[in-house]
């Protein structure tokens with residue numbers, strides 16, 4: 001059962017077990033950001049919170065972020081994510097969002113920042129007026145999935161650096177897993193950890209996840225689950 005938490009008059013987070021999704025309301029439109037893992041009724045939940053027309057933006061298309069997508073005929077997603085989306089049975093029309101694109105909700109402008117690495121078409125969303133960065137799964141203090149297909153640690157590190165180019169523009173980071181919110185200095189720590197993994201200097205342990213052996217790198221600030229080397 002999803003838990004709805006009101007952050008302020010125009011902003012909600014919906015906790016769906018291990019994952020969350022968000023509702024950002026402007027004066028003319030509301031944006032649902034992701035649709036959770038077990039929340040086929042994500043759109044209905046949003047309709048219960050606002051009378052505004054609701055659009056959907058996906059940060060990426062891993063299965064824990066798209067469970068309620070089928071209630072939308074069309075939605076915003078980076079085109080590089082289409083393979084991941086369709087492979088997980090995703091339907092509907094993708095309206096492409098690219099670096100620098102802006103979606104205006106009415107007195108609330110959302111700017112798209114491409115952050116490939118966790119998945120090829122992951123995006124962050126900068127809510128300029130409210131100084132919030134929505135980071136999807138890329139910046140978070142839980143366990144970051146970097147094993148299996150379509151992950152790219154080098155791109156992941158580049159994307160974290162890219163987010164730092166905007167660092168004067170956000171005070172809080174809203175991620176889809178882990179603590180809520182997290183602070184921008186987490187980005188530096190994640191760059192350090194990911195770089196250690198990339199260089200082979202980080203110490204990992206084997207854990208079994210979904211019947212698969214993966215390598216778990218546990219840092220004080222977050223964990224990374226990677227393919228076994």
Ligand SMILES: [Zn+2]
Pocket residue numbers: 019062064065137176177
């Ligand atoms: Zn996720």
